[in-house]
Amino acid sequence: MNTTTLKPLGGGLLALALAVSAQTAMANDSAEQIISSKCLACHTQEADQQWSRISHQRKTPEGWLMTIARMQIMHGLQISDEDRRTLVKYLADRQGLAPEETEGARYALERRLNTSEAFESQEFTEMCARCHSGARVLLQRRPAEEWEHLVHFHLGQWPTTEFQALARDRDWFELALNQMVPHLAEALPMESAAWDQWQQQPAASVSGGWTLVGHMPGRGAFHAEMKVMPAEGQDQYQVSLSGQYDDGAPIQGQGMAVVYTGYEWRADLEIDGRAMRQVFALRNGQLEGRMFLRDHDEVGADVVAARADGNSRVLALQPAYIRAGNQAEVSIIGTGLKGMPVLGQGIDVIEVISESDSLIKVRARASEAASGIHEVSVGDAQGGRFAVYDRIAQVKVVPEFAVARVGGNGSSTPKVEARFEAEAWAVGPDGKPGTDDDYRIGMMPAQWAVAPFDEVAEADGDVRFTGQMNPDTGVFTPAAAGPNPERRMMTNNAGNLKVQATVMDGDDTHNAEGQMIVTVQRWNNPPIP
Template sequence: MKRIKVSSPFRPALLTAAMAVAAPAVQAAGDPGQIMARTCAACHASQDDGQYSRISQQRKTPEGWLMTIARMQVMHGLEISDADRRTLVKYLADRQGLSPAETAGARYALERRLNTLEAFDSQAFSETCARCHSGARVALQRRPASEWEHLVHFHLGQWPSTEYQALARDRDWLGLALSEMVPELAETYPLESDAWAQWQAAVKPDLNGQWRLAGRMPGRGEMSGVMTVAAKGQDRFSLSFEGCYTNGEPLRGEGEAILYTGFEWRGNLEIDGIEMRQVFAIDGNRLAGRMFEVEHDEVGFDIEGAVLAAGESALLALQPGYLRAGETAELTLIGAGLEGDIDLGEGVEVLQVLSRSDDRIRLRARAGRDAAGIRPVRVGETEGVSLSVYDRIASLRVVPEYSVSRIGGNGSSTPKVFGLFDAEAWAAGADGKAGTEDDYRIGIVPASWHVEPFDARAAEDQDTRFAGSIDAGTGRFTPGAAGPNPERRMGTNNAGNLKVVAEVRDGDRSLSGSGQMIVTVQRWNNPPIP
């Protein structure tokens, strides 16, 4: 298992280049065949059927192809315009991309979920590949054995110290990489696959129209809205969004998007003055992914969506997703084609429907005093969400349990990286004892927040004074400024090791939970795939 909090190369150069996978071209695109002949053929031999050596023996996501082209620019002096680079990323991702099934399980890297804990069945993979960058970067590409072997040699040639680093200098690294990892990678991530062949032949969805979205931002809460999509040709779209948080605060924005590989949605839009990016996977009449700030990709919404069209139905969210036994509360169902009877599960009664449309239902519900547990929720034939009914909170967890924040600003070229936290309440199972396998998740609850030194060294170094501060109401941590701090011992920077503590009142009881946050230095490498 590896803890990841990584970020992007060649800032700001590659961060600017990342717009190639998030926004339509600002000028007419050239012919991709001519662009490749002009920019690629000098180093890559032209083969039959318009193929090129090395290039045609790989499949990657849009971000993967962008990183390849950027590497050619940085390391080999490739000269290519922004417009031509956008054209090639689109061309290669469409023809040599990954199917939806092939990206499943590794999309957290594309969606910039940078506090993800990776775990792999192969110890050799973790020690050979996932020790320097995320394992997802490897899992999001496909090659034959010969190309995986090329990649091993490339790593050793580009970074000769690889053999002298931890998990390498105690073994025959190159021999093991070639004899064990290359066959494993070729079998696990082959160039040719049934999934890719089937996806290429599949009918792709029509994205025009309106999409109902439901989402949640850590420390900010739940929201919902409607995204209107209009085709502009060549898999490019204009889009607008109008919605609100559960407290009624509005969210509005407009922008543009592009579709790669028939399902990889990348959008840029401005919402209430903030530039945001969308990374979604389209699955028929559904979408899922993340929408986050361009300047602070740690700040964003987890998104579920469904098309609003005749004959389509989906249940996306129940807000909030919990109800205390014996109490009455207002709940909101978000979805599409929400027709038919409302069923909140055994022991839960719908008292009144306050408002109802095809995509949003507000109601008042009451849970019986003896009701407890997870209840499946249905509207007509539509299901997919659940309601947690509980009698009391048994334990509290801080999410994420382990995270990384980064100092920044103070005249430096990199911004601060915030820490965002939620308090997740859990109920005891049938045995009534907290901390057992029978426990079930209640949901995200309001909490009060503070930080403490994580250990004795953090206390001695006064990390709580220098590393930053946390908003007591939202759980949003703002790290300290970059650069040396003359007030600290030896004039060091504002790094620290903190315990993040959430406290919740449940009746006359007080509960707390905690997680660990490392406040560390700036991120200078920030690739589209960490």
Template sequence: MKRVIRFGGAVAFLGLASTASAIDGPQIIKENCLLCHSETGNAEAPFSRISQQRKTPEGWQTTINRMKSQRGLSLKPEHERVLIKYLADHQGLAPAETADLRYVLERQPNVVEQNVPEHVAGTCTGCHSSARSGLQRRTTDEWQKLIHFHMGQVPTIEYLAGHRDRPWFQIALNETAVKMGEGYPLQTQAWSDWKAKPKAALNGQWAVSGFVPDKGEFTAVMSVMPNQKDNYITLINGHYADGSKLTGSGSATVFTGYEWRGAIVIDGRKMRQVFAASEDGKQMAGRMYLKNDEVMGGRVLAEKADKAATLVSVTPSSIKQGASQTLIIAGANLSNKVSLGNGVKVEKVISQSADRLVVQVKADAKAAIGQRTLSVGKQTLENAVAVYDQVARVEITPTESIARIGGNGGPIPKRKSTYRAVGYAAGADGKPGTEDDLSLGYLPATWSLKAFDEVAEHDNDLKYAGSIDAKGIFTPGDAGLNPERKMSTNNVGNLAVVGTVKDGANSVSGEAHLLVTVQDFVKELIQ
């Protein structure tokens, strides 16, 4: 089962302030939650219906939001932060338990979920993503109570689309909940191991590379200074790919020993960081996006860079036979001795700074095709740069996407979508589109739109649904009725996004599907 999912919503951001407080988590629960919950007398699971669950920081935030909106809970903001920190630290998820589902936490837009368990697809994904279920751990009894909660909260749930052809409640209670208890149990070896493992401090210098759609690739050094336990002050200085400077400052809180949540202002723009630190505390990876526009964000990689030379990434990640190419190498304390092996010559070092090394290289016309290891001094990065003969095909990412009309004087803004082109050379079999294809990474492209099908052509969707700019950012049309359209309908549409990569005298294009639809009224109203 495949579903196009857009994430975001009502969860308040968690990394904004220190968690220091004179009151601790258990005390907050005792003073605020025991009208409905009770103490069990079991030191390992002291509170009913609370101690039988594990969740991410966002999961606990959602639970508290529900208690506030539906059960009358009132918490001071500082106590709420302390409680979320306590619950996430003591009843969170281990790194291995979140690894495959981080797209929800990182608010990646336009994710097509794959390999959804059958019992989840038939019961849960009519209303929310499979990942929302997968980012919780409960006893079987708690999973069954969750089904009862759904029936009590949404009595018509059995009559929703996809539920009407089956005895939904009986299946959910007696089959799905049991399988969830087996697949996502409260007690796991991964969680036991993670609780026992010493947690690394994340202060120090970090070499960072990342991407923001309207700014492009960037490299930086992020200085992380301890404030209070698991709370940090951050400073970031670096460059975008065009050489313009990047500066910013902010703060971050670390939950569960590895869940980094940062709030940072970069060049006057408020941004959010959702990273996962490696178990040894030497790496972080995740996503950074604009506070008020989660679509406008991208992947970030970071390596601890205290004194030692650190190599993070290189862009672009391909070079054509016989061509010269400027490479931007992200890292810290790097040597200017660069090598990509036989057949690729470093012509000159263009510039070198704290966060990046810029070099011009040239590949021989007969340089061996394939992935190359990049060496910078004693540092190496495997499969860093591909040498290729020609671009055989282009894929546009995301392949399926949604944008939403908005604005035009209304309270709900437009929701954009962004695109990048990934190039491939034919592999050893000489046939593009097979497993042997050589990935060339992201390539510069020109962007255009066209009607997706005959209906879209007939309805003139291309004229009304929106436009795409030179950076691959699609802006949808205005909300509201349009008298120019048939029956004065709104500016929705069904489009194809076309990215075209120039390869010498040839041009290679790829396409992706874009559905321009109406506002997400429920999501916007509860934010």
């Protein structure tokens, strides 16, 4: 990011600002020296800090990492891990994406690989999202000339592109050059007002305390305090995390973080003895994104965090629902929580069990007439939602469709689990289920099972061979990779299953179904799929 003009500061702050500025200048000099020594054998210098091809693209940190890795794999670039990290930081800061330019495609950065993509343009879907995700395209910016270079690269590197399905029925190369290139140059341009404006923003501080809340399918909700301290290196930080899950089990961890482009938070931590990664976006004093296991990125949590010394706000309630006429213990998590909690009309706080600036535990009681979604406040702090329901009208399996992958058994890739939750819904004022005024209650405990999706799955014994569903957690663990002598034609342990959830609501039983494909390993698994 560009820096803004320094205003008069106190001696300590001025010294810190000058130190950071000097550190940034040194990092830039180092990156430019690496480019001169490693890149200019093929690229040419066009001007000061301007190089052919390199200076005419904008990407996320993961995008630049993939570009450099491609230079290593396809063109024999020899570069150390340290130098590669330096280049990724330099290029992502100078030629990254503005926050709003990543909206709608962050699922790829956050490793939400069960996302089913859908685009308005059928042409884009067939021409650009056939071999890789559409998000990979949406997370970069180029002028028309560079998009044209990319088309030529695709066909030169993968000549069978024209012979594959959705290509051999058309003049693929002509369509790519004359229709897709102009479309991409207009929709995803190198120059944009969003990027110009973002470069003028002052760098936001991330040092200090943060209050963090999250929810992990198969494990539950959690909250924690996260401390961030400056470390050696440009925009690098030491991170520690301490909190607990909603069942009282502790969550502890520490590691390192780097901030790219002024807002792209990437951290590697060891949490409860397991390596985890954080991919967050920093906006308006809040971090939001996903935290997942490094070696099993299907296991992750949606996370929101806010600065402890920032604006007062309510981040979450755990649990975020209560049945009408009942009482329950509720945790309110946020920042600057001072005052009496207000959970909504018809909901009484009958006891404050404990309280701090970031966590208030109360016992609440909802009246019979309080059904609906309620706004929550604690003094000046607002946010969150609290649902009161008289009965469950409908249950949905989330995700509705998922993919699990066989693995292990001596192969180079581990098994990829699938994780499911049961989402409960209540009817709105019209009293009819399935209409627009229905409201979400939240995730409910459920019992889980799998069944054949169709007659073919039943005949092939897919339930027997594909893996095991944990009946209590909704976590499906696929079977081992490789041919199975017990299966017809010795095929592998792939299959097509129904995912069945059963939720008890008093004396009522609610059932829901989803679908899961258990398939083979994914051998090519880049940072942006």
